[in-house]
Amino acid sequence: MSSPATEFRAGFACFVGRPNVGKSTLMNALVGAKVAITSSKPQTTRRAIRGVVHRPGAQLVVVDTPGLHRPRTLLGERLDSLVLSTLTEVDVIGFCVPADEAIGRGDRFIADKLAAVKKTPVVAVVTKCDLADREAVARQLLAVSELADFAEIIPVSAETGERLDVLADQLVARLPLSPPLYPDGELTDEPEQLLVAELIREAALEGVRDELPHSIAVVVEEMGPRPGREDLLDVYAHMFVERPSQKAIVIGPKGARLKDVGTRARQQIEALLGTRVYLDLRIKVAKDWQRDPKQLRRLGFYD
Numbered sequence: 001m002s003s004p005a006t007e008f009r010a011g012f013a014c015f016v017g018r019p020n021v022g023k024s025t026l027m028n029a030l031v032g033a034k035v036a037i038t039s040s041k042p043q044t045t046r047r048a049i050r051g052v053v054h055r056p057g058a059q060l061v062v063v064d065t066p067g068l069h070r071p072r073t074l075l076g077e078r079l080d081s082l083v084l085s086t087l088t089e090v091d092v093i094g095f096c097v098p099a100d101e102a103i104g105r106g107d108r109f110i111a112d113k114l115a116a117v118k119k120t121p122v123v124a125v126v127t128k129c130d131l132a133d134r135e136a137v138a139r140q141l142l143a144v145s146e147l148a149d150f151a152e153i154i155p156v157s158a159e160t161g162e163r164l165d166v167l168a169d170q171l172v173a174r175l176p177l178s179p180p181l182y183p184d185g186e187l188t189d190e191p192e193q194l195l196v197a198e199l200i201r202e203a204a205l206e207g208v209r210d211e212l213p214h215s216i217a218v219v220v221e222e223m224g225p226r227p228g229r230e231d232l233l234d235v236y237a238h239m240f241v242e243r244p245s246q247k248a249i250v251i252g253p254k255g256a257r258l259k260d261v262g263t264r265a266r267q268q269i270e271a272l273l274g275t276r277v278y279l280d281l282r283i284k285v286a287k288d289w290q291r292d293p294k295q296l297r298r299l300g301f302y303d
C-alpha cells in the first residue's frame with residue numbers, strides 16, 4: 001500500500017476558448033479569490049496568470065490564457081504563440097464553450113488546434129450554464145461531443161458555483177503524482193506589481209467603447225511602503241493609450257473620468273493587498289504600441 005504522501009497529486013491546468021467565454025471568471029471561481037481580471041470586453045486577458053486550487057490530497061495550478069483567436073495584430077500573434085506554448089506545458093486542458101451561444105468557427109478552430117496537442121488530455125467545459133435552460137445545456141453537451149473526442153464534458157456555472165467541484169475533481173484526476181508545488185494557502189505566484197497593473201486596467205476598461213479597450217496598457221513603475229508609514233503603500237503607474245484623442249477620453253472632462261478610475265482601482269488594490277494605498281496614475285501616449293515590437297517589450301509582452 002502506498003502512503004498518503006505518495007498519493008498527492010499536483011500539476012498544471014489551463015483553460016482555452018474563444019475570447020469572452022468565461023475562462024478568467026472560471027479560474028477565479030475555482031481558486032476562490034480575484035487573481036485574474038474579468039470584463040465583458042473580449043481579449044481582456046493578456047498574460048498567463050496562475051491561481052492555485054488547494055484540494056485535500058491535490059494542488060491544481062491554473063494557468064489563465066488569453067482567448068485563442070486568429071491573429072490580426074502583432075499583439076494578437078504573440079498572444080496566440082503564448083497560448084500554444086502553454087498548451088504543451090500543462091497536464092490537462094479545459095476547453096471552454098459557453099452554454100448560451102451556438103458553436104461556431106472560432107470553437108472549431110480551437111478544437112482543431114487542441115487535437116494537435118496529442119499528449120495532453122482535454123476536458124471540455126460548457127460554461128455559463130446559468131444562462132441557458134436544461135434542454136439548451138443538453139443540446140450544447142451533444143454539440144460539443146461532436147466537435148472532438150474529449151476526456152470528459154462538464155457543464156458548469158462560475159456564477160452560481162454549479163458543478164465546479166466536479167470539474168476540479170476531473171482536472172485533479174489527470175494530474176501526476178507529485179508533492180505540492182506551492183505552500184499551503186498560497187493563491188497565486190503572479191507578482192503583486194502585475195496584479196496591481198491589471199486591477200488598474202480593469203478599472204479603466206469600465207465604460208469605454210470601440211477600439212479603446214484594446215489600446216489601454218498599464219505598467220506599475222514603482223511600488224513600495226512609504227518610508228516611515230508602514231500602513232501606506234505608494235503605487236506609481238503609467239497607463240498607455242495609442243493616440244492623443246484616446247488620452248482625452250480616458251482623462252475625461254476636467255479629469256473626472258481619470259479620478260473615478262483612480263478611486264476604483266485604489267479600492268480594488270486596497271482590498272487585494274489589505275493595506276491603504278496612494279495611487280499616482282499618469283496617462284501616456286505610446287503611438288500604435290500594439291504593432292510596435294519595441295513598445296510591446298517595454299509593456300511586458302515578450303516574444
Ligand SMILES: Nc1nc2c(ncn2[C@@H]2O[C@H](COP(=O)(O)OP(=O)(O)OP(=O)(O)O)[C@@H](O)[C@H]2O)c(=O)[nH]1
Pocket residue numbers: 017018019020021022023024025026037038039040041042043044045065066067127128129130131156157158159160
Ligand atoms: N452569467 C454568467 N456570466 C459569466 C459566467 N462566467 C463568465 N461570465 C461573464 O462573461 C464575461 C466574460 O468573462 P471572462 O471570464 O472575462 O471571459 P474570458 O474567456 O476570460 O475572456 P478573455 O479574457 O477575453 O479571453 C464576463 O462579463 C463575465 O462576467 C457564468 O458562469 N455565468
